[in-house]
Amino acid sequence: MILDDRDKQNLIDTLKEWEECVGCKELDEEDVGLNHDRYVNLMRRLGETEIENNFSWDKEVCDG
Secondary structure, three states: OOOOHHHHHHHHHHHHHHHHHOOOOOOOOOOOOOOHHHHHHHHHHOOOOOHHHHOOOOHHHHHO
16 A cells, blocks of 8 residues: 555544544454554554654553
């Protein structure tokens, strides 16, 4: 999949809103979905470098 800069910004905006409204899930390694580590990885791959400081939820609570 090729994303232009506008697509990336739209996804970053949507994922930030998701984080504020829904938040993380507890997942096993084989489960599909976004936990803290997957969210950070995805946001960084989209070009968002300051993402770890933007969470509205607590990482330790979400990751177990």
